[in-house]
Amino acid sequence: EDQVTQSPEALRLQEGESSSLNCSYTVSGLRGLFWYRQDPGKGPEFLFTLYSAGEEKEKERLKATLTKKESFLHITAPKPEDSATYLCAPFGGGYQKVTFGIGTKLQVIP
Amino acid sequence: NAGVTQTPKFQVLKTGQSMTLQCAQDMNHNSMYWYRQDPGMGLRLIYYSASEGTTDKGEVPNGYNVSRLNKREFSLRLESAAPSQTSVYFCASSFGQGDGYTFGSGTRLTVV
Numbered sequence: 001e002d003q004v005t006q007s008p009e010a011l012r013l014q015e016g017e018s019s020s021l022n023c024s025y026t027v028s029g030l031r032g033l034f035w036y037r038q039d040p041g042k043g044p045e046f047l048f049t050l051y052s053a054g055e056e057k058e059k060e061r062l063k064a065t066l067t068k069k070e071s072f073l074h075i076t077a078p079k080p081e082d083s084a085t086y087l088c089a090p091f092g093g094g095y096q097k098v099t100f101g102i103g104t105k106l107q108v109i110p
Numbered sequence: 111n112a113g114v115t116q117t118p119k120f121q122v123l124k125t126g127q128s129m130t131l132q133c134a135q136d137m138n139h140n141s142m143y144w145y146r147q148d149p150g151m152g153l154r155l156i157y158y159s160a161s162e163g164t165t166d167k168g169e170v171p172n173g174y175n176v177s178r179l180n181k182r183e184f185s186l187r188l189e190s191a192a193p194s195q196t197s198v199y200f201c202a203s204s205f206g207q208g209d210g211y212t213f214g215s216g217t218r219l220t221v222v
Contacts, residue, residue: 004152032208039117041116043213044153087152091208096168100145100152 002027006088006101013108016077021049021104024070029097033071034089035064038103044087078108112136116201116214123221124136133201142184143168143211144176146197148174153200159184161205177219191221194220 004025013019023033030050036044048057050066057064062081063074073086085103114135123129135142144156155168159190165176173195175187184203188195198218202211 015185034210041216043202043215044211046210049208049210089153094207096155096158096166098155100150100154102150 002090002097004088004090004099004101006086007033008103008104009102011103011107012039013075014108015077015079015108017028018074018076018078020075021086021106022070022071023073023090025088025090025099025101026069027090027097027099029092030090031092032090033066034091034098035071035073036087036089038069038085038087047086050092068093075106078106080108080110082106083108112118114201114203114212114214116199116217118217119215121217121219123188123219125192125221127189127191128189128190130188131199131201131219132183133185133214134183135212136182137202137203137212138181139203139212140181141204141206141209142178143202144174144186145200145202146170147200147216148197155173156186156199158192178210184200193221195219201203 007022035047038044048064085105087103089100091098117132143158145153159165159178163183201214203210
């Protein structure tokens with residue numbers, strides 16, 4: 001059975017304090033991994049797709065990296081507007097083979 | 111620039127009642143999905159439609175039915191609601207498998 005674990009469950013940072021979120025997984029036939037951001041009361045918002053180990057993608061203060069067994073979302077000099085829950089979702093072959101993690105709830109304090 | 115539109119946003123049902131959640135996308139996406147999100151659990155796939163004219167079960171299909179009405183619209187029906195179906199329901203769409211999904215804003219359903 002495919003499994004996804006995100007850590008930490010919650011993270012509180014001071015504005016400007018950089019950190020990383022982890023997503024570890026066991027997925028048969030891994031083809032890639034999604035990262036999403038979810039604000040309270042809203043649907044997830046797509047951030048990145050990573051397809052192969054060693055791949056990196058950046059968007060503003062966010063950088064996502066992928067290894068064979070885990071992915072990291074690095075947040076550099078975060079701002080309060082980066083506060084959200086970040087979800088990772090590795091996927092294998094088939095539409096039903098997308099497994100969402102529970103997420104890391106990030107709070108950035110001014 | 112609507113993206114994915116879901117209706118209604120909130121709904122309270124009594125056990126045994128039926129209802130249909132509506133979803134429409136305006137991005138010419140081929141694939142559409144219905145997920146539910148419960149506290150302490152990741153998003154779980156209920157049904158999906160890889161392309162117009164096809165639908166398939168996801169991880170948790172029991173108690174639900176779907177209709178892909180056309181390329182834009184994908185509805186989710188609860189025939190006889192149960193308290194276990196209390197959840198937040200999200201519709202999503204994508205160009206295809208492996209492409210990032212665009213999610214709607216969700217329907218918060220309570221079954222009493």
